Amino acid sequence: MSAQVLVMYYSKHGSVVALAEKVAIGIAQAGATAVIRSIAGFDKEQASRHPSVTLADLSQCDGLAFGSPVRFGNMAAEAKAFWDTTSSIWLKGELINKAAGVFTSS
Template sequence: MTTSYILVLYYSRHGATREMARQVARGVELGGLEARVRTVPAVSSECEAVAPAIPEAGALYASLDDLKGCAGLALGSPTRFGNMAAPLKYFIDGTSSLWLGGELVGKPAGVFTSTASLHGGQETTLLSMLLPLLHHGMLVTGLPYSESALLETRGGGTPYGASHHAGADGKRALDEHEIALCRALGQRLATTAAKLDIA
């Protein structure tokens, strides 16, 4: 029997989005499902650049099978000019076979991001990640205002998904509200997948 899992798929360059992924995964586990944490390799303008088959540190690289077999998806990226980072988009752009087969239709999905500045495009980045998920027929969960941290946060946090303000140097740690919202997103994905009888 295959264990149901929520795929927590992210790209992180400086570690903030990776820490968010860890907190989302914790929320998935609090919701009663396994969290499968995966990342994607960086892209390079040099034709000779090849990523190692296994990253030197952190999560393993995602495969299409990880995505195909998930009961739900949490997708995370740092902000790049109000958009998702190129490595994550490159991976998502390669999911046509899953789209053709309807493999993700009806599965819950949520998104998360980290930005250097407080108003550095958090919401547009989250929306940019939602677009391909909607094309795949996934069900967007978002974060409802019943999450009290959404009303109290002085850093990241939006109804579109979890977010984090990393600061200009990228070193600002997640605060209590940002952690709570990351965990809430993961837990919401797990409980939604169970209610949909996908888990």
Template sequence: MSAPYVLVLYYSRHGATAEMARQIARGVEQAGLEARLRTVPAVSAECETVAPAIPEHGAIYATLDDLKHCSGLALGSPTRFGNMAAPLKYFLDGTSGLWLTGELVGKPAGVFTSTSSLHGGQETTLLSMLLPLLHHGMLLLGLPYSQNALLETRGGGTPYGPSHHAGADGKRALDEHEISLCRALGQRLAETAKRLENNRG
């Protein structure tokens, strides 16, 4: 059996969601657990998967085994009309085998998103990503208001999960509060996963 890890699974078009994923991974590692960064390939309405078999740069593509064996999950997507992006939804639609066997039941999970506009559907996107996780029986973690950055942020940040305001051109860097909230989610996932693993042992 492999060492416990938190899977940080995301889709990113212009890099903002990928940077959030890296910050969440840092939070996981700061809490003493391995973070496994994985992405999903792009899709199109004409031919479904349109990406190369191996990404040219960044995280490698996720497999169902990455999901099956994780001790916790952080799921991230840019916002598409107040919903998760199609590539991530496409990957999740292929997880019914894990649902049938209950592989994810009782594992902690959280979500994160990035939008080009400040009020571009961050909260609805986060909520849409929580729905399949509920069906898998995962334990959902958000961000409590004991996180000062949640009260002070002028960019992204919600109790449902970290968010980022990337700007109209998608190039606005994560600010200090957004980084803090990403790391806080990673830490919460890792700490919860470790407690649950210890109780199972």
């Protein structure tokens, strides 16, 4: 069974989603399974071509790649807001020993 790598991203204008899809291709070429999920924005009208990430996605993955645009040297507020919801699984230790990486666009 191949490793499952969660590729999660927030993208307002499309640059980061394009990177996420390239990251997923690389994961597949390495023999793992990529699962692409978006982080919902504050603008509920903004459509995404991938399902929204859930805490279960984070708990169940073997590794993750996280993407966000850079705004004033930080991740997008929408991405930060998502990470702020993860304390319940963090406290249970469900994020321990997961390989992780980041990608960004500015």
